[in-house]
Every structure is written in structure tokens, then in C-alpha cells.
Amino acid sequence: REAKALLRVRDELKLSLAAVTVLRQRYLRRDAHGHPVESTGEMLDRVATFVAAAEDTYQAGASEQWAQRFSTLLRSLDFLPNSPTLMNAGTPLGFLSGCVVLPVEDSLRSIFSALQYASIIQQAGGGTGYAFSRVRPAGDLVASTGGTASGPVPFLRVFDTAADVVRQGGRRRGANMAVLDVSHPDIYEFVTAKAADSAALENFNLSVAVSNAFLRAVEANGTHRLVNPRTGRTTARVPAADLFDAMCESAHRCGDPGLLFLDTINRANPLPHLGRIEATNPCGEVPLLPYESCNLGSINLAHCTADGRMDWDRLTNIVEVAVRFLDDVIDVSRYPFDELEQAARASRKIGLGFMGLAEMLASLGVPYDSAQAVRLAGRIARHVQDTAHAASARLAESRGAFPAFADSAPANSVAVRNAQLTSIAPTGTISLIAGTTAGIEPMFAIAYARNVLDRHLLESNPCFERLARDRGFYSDALLTEIARTGGVRGNRRIPEDVRAAFPTALEIAPEWHLRMQAAVQRHVDAAVSKTINLPTSATVDDVRKIFLEAWRAKVKGITAYRYGSRPHQVLTLVSPE
Ligand code: ADP
Structure with a gap:
């Protein structure tokens, strides 16, 4: 019965089995017996309607139209807000900030x-x-x-x-x-x-x-x-x-x-x-003053390409609606203490970012560990930042600048609705729901075994699988072989350009991880959540070097993680390295 129910939910938005499992266990609203009382689509509609209610306070009757637009945005999985918004919108908990x-x-x-x-x-x-x-x-x-x-x-x-x-x-x-x-x-x-x-x-x-x-x-x-x-x-x-x-x-x-x-x-x-x-905050992507909170939301970059190139117009459109959505979240969120409400309304900080960078790069055939990838990621961050600031300035024209603006801004600067607009979150769960790679992280593995409801399911990166089928080198045996090490870089049965475009986190040199973080940070208001992956064999000196390089590269924080150094790692390979 459970399996049938899973399949039903899965069909609606073409979600992965892993996504559906997480949604059913923790996100969908349930009845007194613990059974879900909404589908994933209905969950997204609940969020859209609840958040759009803010629109009526600015223009009577506007919420209906915006609920429609927000719903279309969320159902397309082009953008998702942080987990608390998905879980709590329209429920008695009501606190929506990440x-x-x-x-x-x-x-x-x-x-x-x-x-x-x-x-x-x-x-x-x-x-x-x-x-x-x-x-x-x-x-x-x-x-x-x-x-x-x-x-x-x-x-x-x-x-x-x-x-x-x-x-x-x-x-x-x-x-x-x-x-x-x-x-x-x-x-x-x-x-x-x-x-x-x-x-x-x-x-x-x-x-x-x-x-x-x-x-x-x-x-x-x-x-x-x-x-x-x-x-x-x-x-x-x-x-x-x-x-x-x-x-x-x-x-x-x-x-x-x-x-x-x-x-x-x-x-x-x-x-x-x-x-x-x-x-x-916990993963480092939002520096905040005491009692400030941040509503995060991430754009799915894997949806922002067309005909093998970046689709900048599509990205622009998503940013514009997403900024409005996140600004509305501040108004409809229920704050458990006055201090939180006052701080949130004074600076109206939001954290718009993106996920799916690695999948997007792979689909464009650009290796994550290349100057071209780092440059493109920087351009995307800048485009999102510029577009978000322009959208926030337009909101300020009709809704007013954030209240602390008058005391903070240099004379003649453009009024904005939000003191801080962009941030790169880890997107641990929402990237799983959207079925793409997390934040600006590289792929963890091209194929791996995932434990779902006590069964090992062989999962592979959908983008890789599609490509392998198109180019005619797909086989179940190949996938099983890849799952053993996770990566394809050293696999001679796979064409060279494909091997180059699909590196995994551990195949990418730590310096490239840092270069990517620094390039994106340069065009992000808040900060960037990123893990610098090191191989098991890395030395203390390697950590020292990357820490000092990070400081010189002017990133806002740094986390280094040596593979296998924690007993309960979230993702593991069958045989690492
Ligand atoms: P999600 O994908 O679930 O929206 P992220 O992985 O992007 O969340 O994390 C964003 C922020 O949400 C984190 O920096 C942290 O502040 C908060 N967060 C993440 N995981 C948890 C958790 N398990 N419990 C509480 N807060 C969390």
C-alpha cells in the first residue's frame, strides 16, 4: 500500500522516489492518524496561496492573481523556498524562516x-x-x-x-x-x-x-x-x-x-x-545581527538552459517573481517572539540563491573544475544579484524601502525593499525535492546506492543517464560499475568529453572548490554555503593551505571536510577513492 501511495505522489510532478519519501515523511500535512492529507502539488498551492495573501495588504484583491503566479513557479520546480516555508505555511506553526x-x-x-x-x-x-x-x-x-x-x-x-x-x-x-x-x-x-x-x-x-x-x-x-x-x-x-x-x-x-x-x-x-x-546561521550562508532571520529560496539552474546555452531571460523572470515571493514571506510569517518580528521587518533581509549549478554545467558540457565554469558561475551570481536588486528597488517604489534604510544608506542611493538580497544556501532537502544538485556543490556521485525504505536502490544522475542513452553507451552493468566508486573520470568505457563534464566532489581538486566559492561570493550579498572536499589522504598542511587561501580569496567563511573523517557521513560510496 505504501508503495502504491508513493507512486501516486510521484507521478504528479515527476518527482524522484527519494523526494517523495522525504515529502511524505516530513513535509506534507497529515491527519490525526499520521496519513498525508495533501499531495505535493497541493502542498505547493498551500504555500503559494498563503504567501500571496500579503499582496492584499498592498493592493486589495491582488492576492488571487499572485497566488496563481507563485503556484506556477513552485510547481515548475524552477524555484523553491526553504523547508520551513514549505512545511509551515498555512499551519499553526507559521514560522517560515530558515x-x-x-x-x-x-x-x-x-x-x-x-x-x-x-x-x-x-x-x-x-x-x-x-x-x-x-x-x-x-x-x-x-x-x-x-x-x-x-x-x-x-x-x-x-x-x-x-x-x-x-x-x-x-x-x-x-x-x-x-x-x-x-x-x-x-x-x-x-x-x-x-x-x-x-x-x-x-x-x-x-x-x-x-x-x-x-x-x-x-x-x-x-x-x-x-x-x-x-x-x-x-x-x-x-x-x-x-x-x-x-x-x-x-x-x-x-x-x-x-x-x-x-x-x-x-x-x-x-x-x-x-x-x-x-x-x-548554521551553514554559514547568512551573516545576521542578533534576532534577525532570513527567508531563503533557491532557483533551479538546471531549468535555465535552452539549446545548450544559458537562458538568461528565463533566469531574469524567475528572479523577479522570487524576490517578490520572499518579500511577501516576511509579512505572512508568524514570529514566535516580538524581537524576531521587529528585526525581520526593520531590515527585510532575504536570501535568494540557486541550486543545480553542477547539473547545469554538466548539461552544457562544461567541467566544474575549469576556468570557464568558474567564470560562468560568477556571471550567473552577478545576474541574479543585479536583477534581484532591481526587483527590490521596484518593490520599494510601491511598498516603501525597508524601515532602517533611511539611516543606513548613503545619500542618493536607490531605495530598496530589502537590506540584503542574495545568499547561496546548501539546499540539502529542497534540491532533493527539485531533483537537482545541491547549491553550488559538484555532484557527489554519478551513480550510487541509496537506502530508501530499507531497500537499496541504484540511483544515477538523470542528466548523465539521459546523455548515456542518447549517445548509446548506456547499460545497467555500466551503472553498477560506476556506483562502486561513484565517479566516471577514470572510466575508459565512457567518451572523454563526458568524463570531463561529470567530475564528482572528490575528483575535483580543493583549489577548484575554493575558486568556485570565491567567484560566486564576489557577487553575493550575504555568504555562500560550500564545503571544500578533501581526499582522505589530505594532510593537516593541506587544510592550513586552503584556510589561508580562503582568507586571501576574500570569501566570508570556510569549511573543509576530509572524506571519511566522520563516523556518520550523510553520503557514502561503497568503496571510496
Ligand atoms: P532546505 O534545503 O531544507 O531548505 P538548506 O539545506 O538549504 O535547507 O539549509 C538552509 C538553512 O536552513 C541552514 O543554513 C540552516 O540555517 C537551516 N537548516 C538546515 N537544516 C536544518 C535542520 N535540520 N534543522 C534546522 N535548521 C536547518
Whole structure:
């Protein structure tokens, strides 16, 4: 029965089996017995209608027409909003943003109120990021009790446990980002927290906030001061390179911590008078001020080609409707606390990005690891950014600029509706739903075995399969053979141009991963979620090199992941490398 139901849902929008499984388990609305009461198409209509209701507040009666347009956009899978919008639009939860940053001050009251807020946001499927840099270090004085403080890291464990517990009631496990400033006295403990124990802080990504001054000290073999944030006093002087090595060793061992380049981030802060940015959301793509949230949405680039070329007009049209959609989301979202609502309405930040880059490149026959691909990706990011800003300026003409605009913008600048417009999200689930590759990541594998409802199903990249059939080299045996290593680059049974156009993440040199990230970042308002994949054999020195190169390339953050360095990797191959 289950299988029949799956097939029915699958047919409607030509979704993959994996997509349908995820939708049924977590996205579609259900009755009291847990049975889905809507189809995927109906889910998308629910989202379109709910979001379009915002249009009536600007022009009475306009919502009907916009609901139609939004529905057409979503049903085409040319664009999808982040998961919480799909799950919660038109339901009592009603919080639609993908991510929030919460303030954590140096008091129990502040720390536990952040925890309370985080739990409620995670219940709705949102991710939470925090900077713990203001929390006094371990061993420091607690005046009210005369005792000593625990420091930030033990508090992270409390947040981690809470995320585990909340997940049992919710639909996905909470994602958290903890940031600690490189000058915090507990930085060593923070940096090694996950590397020391593979089961620790499973719901957290860790990022060290590094300054230009620190990285220059690393290069020059200088010293670095650790400073107690409560007193402002220096507690220790350490060789900068020593501390940097500790970060690289941990990242080499388990992928955490990543780095956050706060000086680069703050140079691009659109609202500096509202404060310095200290943290990002869990996957790093949106630097935010405390209590700000971001509604993400991603364009499916695999749908933006025609006759073997980029279809720029189509991309333009999608961007225009998507900006309006995401601006409407801010109005119809239900905020669980006033602080969130005020912050969201003051800056109206949205995060429009794209997914399916790798599939698009492959379909154009352009290898991901080539200058041509990097150039094209940069052009696409710029086109999306320019078009989105123009669309936001047009919205500002009829709806007004975001309220904080008057205090932030230089005189004579064009009024815009949104303080920040573009961002590249990981699109972990929505790319699965849309049936394309995630964000700007390369393909993980050309063919692989996926575990669906306890059965191993051989899946292959649809674009590759189509091409293989067209060119006459397709066979089931070939697919099975590819699934063994995931990739085709070394497979002599496949034509050379095809091998070149279908590299997998591990076949692409780390430098190309970074070049792609940097080229896209140059034309993105917020930041870019990207993992720099390293082979299992990569050394600590390789991590050091890529971290420093990332800083020089002016990306906003960096995450390196060495294949196989975590026990529970999301995607695995039967026999890696
Ligand atoms: P999706 O594809 O489900 O819309 P993404 O993978 O693009 O989500 O992630 C976007 C953001 O959503 C992340 O940076 C994070 O803030 C949040 N997020 C992702 N996964 C989770 C999760 N399991 N729980 C809570 N928030 C999440």
C-alpha cells in the first residue's frame, strides 16, 4: 500500500522516489492518524496561496492573481523556498524562516533565554546561530555566588542536548552554529571540542571568528593575545601559528571548526550602524545581527538552459517573481517572539540563491573544475544579484524601502525593499525535492546506492543517464560499475568529453572548490554555503593551505571536510577513492 501511495505522489510532478519519501515523511500535512492529507502539488498551492495573501495588504484583491503566479513557479520546480516555508505555511506553526541568529550575553538569564528561543525556532524547523564570544571564560569569577564560571563550551553541551530532545517532537533535527572569537581564553577547548570526541556536539557546527590581525600574525609567526571578554584583560599570549595549527588539526580530524572571516563579513555589512555582525546561521550562508532571520529560496539552474546555452531571460523572470515571493514571506510569517518580528521587518533581509549549478554545467558540457565554469558561475551570481536588486528597488517604489534604510544608506542611493538580497544556501532537502544538485556543490556521485525504505536502490544522475542513452553507451552493468566508486573520470568505457563534464566532489581538486566559492561570493550579498572536499589522504598542511587561501580569496567563511573523517557521513560510496 505504501508503495502504491508513493507512486501516486510521484507521478504528479515527476518527482524522484527519494523526494517523495522525504515529502511524505516530513513535509506534507497529515491527519490525526499520521496519513498525508495533501499531495505535493497541493502542498505547493498551500504555500503559494498563503504567501500571496500579503499582496492584499498592498493592493486589495491582488492576492488571487499572485497566488496563481507563485503556484506556477513552485510547481515548475524552477524555484523553491526553504523547508520551513514549505512545511509551515498555512499551519499553526507559521514560522517560515530558515534561520535565525540569537544574542548570547554574559549572564545565565541571557544564555538560557537564547536556549528557550532556539528550541522554539527549532521546533518549527529553523536553524539557529549564536556567538558565545561574550560569555566569560572557564575559571573566571561569578560575583553573585563567589564561585567560578564554566565558560562557553559546557553551555554548548546544554544547547546540544536540548536540540536532541526537541528533535524528537519535531520533523528534523536542530541545526546550530556556535561562533567563538579567536581571542577568547577558552578558544583551545572550543577548537578541539568535536575532534576530541566524535559523539560530542552533533547538532552543532563550530566556527572560529578570525580577524585579519590574527591571520597576519599567523603568517608572520607573531603572538596573539587571549582576552577575557568580561574584564577586557589579557589572560595569555600564545604563538598565533600554534593556535592556528590546533584549528587545522581539528578540522583535519573531523571537519570542525570552520573559520568565519569577520572583517570581510563586516566590510559588507549593509547596516553597520545597527551593530557589528558576530555570527551566521548554521551553514554559514547568512551573516545576521542578533534576532534577525532570513527567508531563503533557491532557483533551479538546471531549468535555465535552452539549446545548450544559458537562458538568461528565463533566469531574469524567475528572479523577479522570487524576490517578490520572499518579500511577501516576511509579512505572512508568524514570529514566535516580538524581537524576531521587529528585526525581520526593520531590515527585510532575504536570501535568494540557486541550486543545480553542477547539473547545469554538466548539461552544457562544461567541467566544474575549469576556468570557464568558474567564470560562468560568477556571471550567473552577478545576474541574479543585479536583477534581484532591481526587483527590490521596484518593490520599494510601491511598498516603501525597508524601515532602517533611511539611516543606513548613503545619500542618493536607490531605495530598496530589502537590506540584503542574495545568499547561496546548501539546499540539502529542497534540491532533493527539485531533483537537482545541491547549491553550488559538484555532484557527489554519478551513480550510487541509496537506502530508501530499507531497500537499496541504484540511483544515477538523470542528466548523465539521459546523455548515456542518447549517445548509446548506456547499460545497467555500466551503472553498477560506476556506483562502486561513484565517479566516471577514470572510466575508459565512457567518451572523454563526458568524463570531463561529470567530475564528482572528490575528483575535483580543493583549489577548484575554493575558486568556485570565491567567484560566486564576489557577487553575493550575504555568504555562500560550500564545503571544500578533501581526499582522505589530505594532510593537516593541506587544510592550513586552503584556510589561508580562503582568507586571501576574500570569501566570508570556510569549511573543509576530509572524506571519511566522520563516523556518520550523510553520503557514502561503497568503496571510496
Ligand atoms: P532546505 O534545503 O531544507 O531548505 P538548506 O539545506 O538549504 O535547507 O539549509 C538552509 C538553512 O536552513 C541552514 O543554513 C540552516 O540555517 C537551516 N537548516 C538546515 N537544516 C536544518 C535542520 N535540520 N534543522 C534546522 N535548521 C536547518
